Amino acid sequence: NAGVTQTPKFRILKIGQSMTLQCTQDMNHNYMYWYRQDPGMGLKLIYYSVGAGITDKGEVPNGYNVSRSTTEDFPLRLELAAPSQTSVYFCASSSRIANQPQHFGDGTRLSIL
C-alpha cells in the first residue's frame, strides 16, 4: 500500500516564488492534515480538512492555502515564498477523528533562499 504520498521530497525556492506541495492518500481517509516542522521542533498544524470541499485553519496558516476537491488529494500552496517558510512539511491522513492515529507521509524539505 502506498499510504500517504508527498511530492516533491526536496525543493529550493527563491523568495517570492510560488509552488504547490502535493499530497495524496489511497486509504479513503476523510481527514487530511498539513504540518510544518522547523529544525529541532515539533510539528505545527497549518491546515486540515475533514472531507472534500471542507478545510480549516490550524495553528500557523498564514502564507499558505489549501484546497480539497477530492478525498484523495490535499495540496498545499505557497503563494509568495518567504525565508520563514523554510521547513519540512508533512502531510497526514486519518480515517476519522477520535482515537484513530494519523498516517504520515515522508515529508517535503523546502528551502527558500
Add this chain to the structure above:
Amino acid sequence: AQTVTQSQPEMSVQEAETVTLSCTYDTSESNYYLFWYKQPPSRQMILVIRQEAYKQQNATENRFSVNFQKAAKSFSLKISDSQLGDTAMYFCAFMTLAGKLIFGQGTTLQVKP
C-alpha cells in the same frame, strides 16, 4: 489553548536499560487522546503508543508503556530493554475531539551500546 510540554530536550540510555520520557499537557477538555510518536533520522513519523483519556488503564505496546496521570495532566513514556533502533526523536502529542493534533517540542533519545 492546548499545550504540550516535553521538558527533556535530550536523553541517553544504555542498551538493555529502561528510560522514561516526560510529557505534560494543558487542556480544559475532559475527553481527548494522547500519542507518542517516534521520528528516526529517516524523518518518518511512526506511532509508538496511544491512550484514550477516558481509560484508566495505562496503554502498553510490547516494550513501550505509558504512565497516564489525568489529574496531573502527565503522560510519560517508558521504554524497557532499550535497543539501538530506539534511537530517535520522540514526540508527545495531544489530539482534541475536533481532530487537531498538538505536538510537544520533542525529546532526542540516544541509545548507547
